[in-house]
Amino acid sequence: MNYQSALLLPKIKIAAQLLGITFVLLLARLIHLQIVLQQSFYTKSQKNFLRVETTTPLRGNITDRYGNLLATNRPTTNIVWHGTGNAKLSTQQLNTLHTLSIIIGKPLLQDTQLLDQLKYAERCYQKFLIATDIPFDQLGKIAEQLTDNKNINIATHFKRYYPYKSFASHLLGYLSKIDVDIYGKMGLEKIFEDMLKGHKGQKLKTINSFGRNLSEVEIKKPSCGQHIQTTLDIELQKIVEKIFPEDLVGTFIILDPEDGSLLAHLSRPNFDPTLFLDPLQENDWLTLQEKQPFLNRAFNACYPPGSIFKLVTVSAMLENNIIRQDSCWNCQGYSEFGNRQYWCNNRSGHGLLTTEQSLAHSCNILFYETAKKVSIDLFTDYAYRFGLGQKTNIIFAEKEGLIPSTTWKKRVKKEKWWPGETLSVAIGQSYLLVTPIQIARMISAIFSGFLVTPRILLSEPICKEPLTVSLETRKFLQQSMQQVVYQGTGRGVKSVVKDIKIYAKTSTAQMSSLDKRDMGEEYLEHGWFVCYFSYKDLRPLTLVILVEHAGTSRIPAEIARNFFKDYKKMADQQMV
Numbered sequence: 001m002n003y004q005s006a007l008l009l010p011k012i013k014i015a016a017q018l019l020g021i022t023f024v025l026l027l028a029r030l031i032h033l034q035i036v037l038q039q040s041f042y043t044k045s046q047k048n049f050l051r052v053e054t055t056t057p058l059r060g061n062i063t064d065r066y067g068n069l070l071a072t073n074r075p076t077t078n079i080v081w082h083g084t085g086n087a088k089l090s091t092q093q094l095n096t097l098h099t100l101s102i103i104i105g106k107p108l109l110q111d112t113q114l115l116d117q118l119k120y121a122e123r124c125y126q127k128f129l130i131a132t133d134i135p136f137d138q139l140g141k142i143a144e145q146l147t148d149n150k151n152i153n154i155a156t157h158f159k160r161y162y163p164y165k166s167f168a169s170h171l172l173g174y175l176s177k178i179d180v181d182i183y184g185k186m187g188l189e190k191i192f193e194d195m196l197k198g199h200k201g202q203k204l205k206t207i208n209s210f211g212r213n214l215s216e217v218e219i220k221k222p223s224c225g226q227h228i229q230t231t232l233d234i235e236l237q238k239i240v241e242k243i244f245p246e247d248l249v250g251t252f253i254i255l256d257p258e259d260g261s262l263l264a265h266l267s268r269p270n271f272d273p274t275l276f277l278d279p280l281q282e283n284d285w286l287t288l289q290e291k292q293p294f295l296n297r298a299f300n301a302c303y304p305p306g307s308i309f310k311l312v313t314v315s316a317m318l319e320n321n322i323i324r325q326d327s328c329w330n331c332q333g334y335s336e337f338g339n340r341q342y343w344c345n346n347r348s349g350h351g352l353l354t355t356e357q358s359l360a361h362s363c364n365i366l367f368y369e370t371a372k373k374v375s376i377d378l379f380t381d382y383a384y385r386f387g388l389g390q391k392t393n394i395i396f397a398e399k400e401g402l403i404p405s406t407t408w409k410k411r412v413k414k415e416k417w418w419p420g421e422t423l424s425v426a427i428g429q430s431y432l433l434v435t436p437i438q439i440a441r442m443i444s445a446i447f448s449g450f451l452v453t454p455r456i457l458l459s460e461p462i463c464k465e466p467l468t469v470s471l472e473t474r475k476f477l478q479q480s481m482q483q484v485v486y487q488g489t490g491r492g493v494k495s496v497v498k499d500i501k502i503y504a505k506t507s508t509a510q511m512s513s514l515d516k517r518d519m520g521e522e523y524l525e526h527g528w529f530v531c532y533f534s535y536k537d538l539r540p541l542t543l544v545i546l547v548e549h550a551g552t553s554r555i556p557a558e559i560a561r562n563f564f565k566d567y568k569k570m571a572d573q574q575m576v
Contacts, residue, residue, distance in 0.1 A: 057198035058158055060225030062172060062188055064232040065261070065458060071172050071189070071273075074161040077139055079104070079130040080153040083122040093122070096149060103141045104131045122151075133159070160277055166270045167237050170296040171230070171262075171396075171456060174273035185276070186294065188228060188456070191395060198225035229458045231261035235570055240264045243562040250547040251297040251436050252559070257444030257532065257542045259462045260452035262394075267297040299398040302433035303526050303546060305388075306509030307345075307362045309428030311446070314359060314480070315473050316382040317370050325476050327355050327366075335368035338420050342368045345508070359480035360488030362506065364427050371426035376417050379425055380405040385468050386442045387451045388434050393463070394454040401438060404431040429510055439530055440544040446477050447503070447532050447540065481505055481532070490529070493557055497564040501540075504531035504560075506553035524549040529556035533564070535571055 062071035079100070086093070094109065097118070101108040108130065109115060121128035134142070139154070146152050160175050160182070173187020182197075184190035201222030240252045244266055254264040271293040275284075295301060317323040331350035334341045344350065344364040350357075358366040380403050383389055389403030402408075404425065406417040424430035437454055445451045445467040453463040467474075481503035485494035490504040507528035527550030534540035543563070545556040 055201040057222035058224040060196040061227045064234045073158040076133045076159045081128040174276045196225040199223045236264040239566045253544040255440045255542040269293045304509040306428040306507035331365040360483035367426040371423045402433040444542045524551035527553045
């Protein structure tokens with residue numbers, strides 16, 4: 001071996017080693033790609049020509065107690081352009097779009113942005129939604145003039161439908177679109193979203209490199225959502241919606257006192273759930289918000305109970321032997337306490353009244369005089385016994401309200417409870433706040449003897465707890481409420497419907513000092529009318545009407561009177 005070869009040999013060895021290492025690396029990489037990553041690349045290659053498309057199931061129906069549809073689905077017809085792969089729109093296609101534009105009244109060729117989208121869809125074998133929810137007359141013209149057009153496809157879908165529009169809208173709720181999916185945003189539509197929405201299906205589509213659909217196979221069938229049957233009675237709901245004036249703000253509840261079924265429910269102002277099925281303009285949304293139509297005033301708004309609370313006060317006094325049923329009270333229009341005059345609702349005075357008559361005429365003097373002798377905590381105890389100041393456990397969101405006590409005031413207001421404040425609580429004022437559904441539960445309990453949990457689904461269990469007030473006291477309250485409609489503040493109601501048994505209580509609940517009444521509607525008192533009623537052999541029901549800033553209880557009483565007229569007509573027709 002010569003000197004030159006000796007120098008070259010190590011270099012050859014190094015080159016051979018590098019070549020060997022390179023080969024090993026290439027071989028390892030090839031094995032990794034071909035064997036280790038085989039499934040991953042296969043999946044990716046499949047996606048080049050396979051597409052999985054989800055299919056939306058029918059949403060479950062919501063019905064009343066008799067199966068009448070309150071929320072369902074209706075078919076809607078859409079016009080879709082199917083691209084066929086042309087580089088540009090042909091003269092024939094432009095004529096088709098011109099004809100279609102005239103039929104549906106939409107400028108398909110004049111709108112540059114819309115036309116560009118159509119051109120793209122045509123070039124890339126894509127679908128483009130031209131119009132939705134086509135009326136039947138337009139659909140007929142399209143079928144007649146554009147028969148067998150390969151670009152025009154008539155597609156049927158299903159859209160949520162509320163046959164009675166705004167009826168019971170706070171209970172039913174509404175739907176909202178998030179990305180491409182529809183979700184319940186309020187009420188039953190939200191609470192039972194998982195039950196109502198069903199399960200999506202899937203289709204496997206084969207497409208070419210241009211996006212053209214070659215074939216499709218259903219790999220998973222969609223399953224419809226479950227139906228929900230409510231306790232509502234649409235015939236009662238119709239009456240409630242009809243007789244409650246559109247321009248008033250408030251709520252109307254009809255409750256079955258035995259099983260807690262909510263038979264009718266209105267919170268005014270309300271809304272039409274159909275509005276949210278399509279995109280809502282910002283200005284329309286802001287206008288809608290001004291009147292707080294989404295506030296459920298039956299469950300989520302708190303009000304002073306006013307004279308309705310006198311039923312609680314009397315119960316506490318009778319059961320603690322502070323007064324007797326046959327006690328008499330002389331009303332001269334006011335009561336004095338702490339160098340201040342506490343006025344009756346009749347400033348001229350009622351004269352001599354029994355305890356029963358004091359309730360019937362809503363005279364304040366009995367309550368002022370007895371409140372001087374007791375602690376606020378006695379009223380607190382009995383308010384809780386009647387279910388006030390605590391949630392009813394209905395499935396909807398609800399407020400607790402407020403029942404004041406010495407402990408509460410010290411903790412929250414950082415001051416002692418003053419005896420004069422007890423006089424205001426005795427007639428349902430001061431810090432007292434309740435929800436209308438709590439009042440409905442309380443009135444029911446006076447007649448049934450138990451607090452029932454309000455329910456909205458027929459499938460919900462019936463839950464009751466004993467009312468810890470004696471039968472003797474309850475009977476006295478019933479007699480007093482009967483006298484309200486015979487000779488007291490609610491006698492105007494009974495004069496119209498004499499054959500309906502009505503046990504009622506009216507209330508005018510102050511929101512501010514009476515000196516401010518002339519400063520605007522927002523300072524006027526809330527008006528209440530609550531009752532337990534029965535007609536012939538029909539099941540007794542509980543009714544609660546609240547009108548915000550009515551200034552008097554005569555307005556809700558007038559609404560109740562109109563309700564009883566229509567209720568009697570409806571009941572008589574059903575009995576035939």
